[in-house]
Amino acid sequence: MHKGGWRPFWAALGAALLVLLPLVGGTVLLTRRMLHTQLLAQTAEPQQGVPITLPKEDDRMTVLLCTAGEQPGFLLLYLNAPQNVCGLLAVPGELTVPFGDGEASLTRCYAAAGPARCRQALLETLALPEDTFYLALSPAVLEKLASRYGAVRVGFSGAFTTEELAALGQTGNVQTLSAGEASAFLTGLDEAGRIPPAHRAAARAAVWDAFFRQDLELLPASLPDALRAQSSALLTDFTAQDYARLGEILEFLANRAASIRADALPGAWDRASGTYSVTEASRAAVQTFLNVSPTDEQASSASEP
Template identity: 65%
Template sequence: MRSGGWKPFWAALFASLLVLVPLVGGTVLLSRQQLRTQLRQAARSESGVPIQLPKTTDQLTVLLCVSGEQPGFVLAYLNASQNCVHLLSVPAALTVPFAEEETSLARCYAAAGPARCREALAQVLALPEDTRYLAFSPAVLERIASRYGPVRVGFTGALTEEELARYGRSRAVQGISAGDAHEFLCQLQADEAFSPVRTAAARAAVWDAFLRQDLDLLPATLPDALRASSSALLTDLTALDYDALERTLEFLANNSAAVAAQALPGQWNAASGTYTVTDASRAAMQTFFNVSPTEAQASSFSEP
């Protein structure tokens, strides 16, 4: 009788643990997130910077450019109301209008800089009128990114095992510094064996990993790092834009925003060395901005 009486006790105890353990674990995780938020706000308050609460209307679209002989281009879309960070790696070989002719985005950058690249992209892709541009030299990008440490990234979605082995890399997720990542991407971009979209996919993988792993750290550090490096940047971001970036990153970090990255699809002609926009490119842009086909059609019908 006595041993039989223990069975309901242990069953009840086990059932209680099944309920309490997940509840306690969730409470601990929530408390840690709230503590990180409070620490970020306290740090800004102590520094004398007024605290601005993020709003769901905060959003920003920026063309990110990394200069050099093999320039890289990534469109970044941050939207608080959609709680998303979207990245679109644009192949440097993309054909864009330039000086009443057509040329690659890379040559457009070399000839006229990031502002002209933004204008050229807006003529072939549906970019918002308020799209900003931000261009780094490799050295400045490495200096800003080095504070976050190596990025753990895998390239299996972009390159085969044999292709990775050619550059001393494997399919495994691996840590890579900003400087090494830039050098690797430049090597891929200069290698004629790779189509532009595959090189762009590798670039998208690096930026995707960086945003996913460091999103929680960015609100309190990235805007200030950009402000401190303003003399070494080519950008049309204003003081108000930096404030909006800080608020938006704060909102996205606090709400575990979804991060998604892809390469812009298009038509690659290896013989002519041209990469052109297609219907798939336009569909990718709709996905990038979370615009449904119906909304996109309605928008085009309303244009004069």
């Protein structure tokens, strides 16, 4: 009787399990599917109420970059995060600027009084923003900073005429240059003075254009720290806060694939006197450099999260 009495119990338990197990399994599968669907929805759509960092109106910076040496080079750098533009304007060293009680070339101004005085002279000559920074470094320091990013691929067909390229032993083909090779080429460019300053400045702009186009994504995380590490070898009015701000602006530009535009300052070149003077074309070029309008695509992307 005792042994036989267990049979109805086991039969009832088995029947209950046959009913309950599919229900429990189905509930578990349904719950997992619902959680997976919610996770996919959260991944595909931005969460409501989460702030998205966008550039502010003052996320912009103008810098006069001076390369020291016997033949110093000058480049204006304009970083504009709201307009998503990185502007480069190479300035010939022969440019006539106010100096003392008269005038002098930008190169002579640099040799006699340094980058701060060059900045002030260009503020007067080109109507640059009052908050323009200056940053001067030697070719050796520049090469050390730039070499970490590797060689650049650059062509000079847009900077020189065919005859000038032949005189320099160059072609219009794109070539790969290390930081040292690019610096040596620009420093020793046309020592005889046969090539107009605007063309030499255009070559400098082409090298910097290639550098920013090819390495923009790497700059936010590395360039400010690299400049800080070389601060003792720099002549600049940058502060610690300015280096941080530079990194933030570069990050905005890198994340949004900024438009990079490079040019050389036009002007009137008097070969006999060796002077390069500002013209209406010069002023127009500076205004374009400082007030670049974003393309329709950039404008629409800037308004989107």
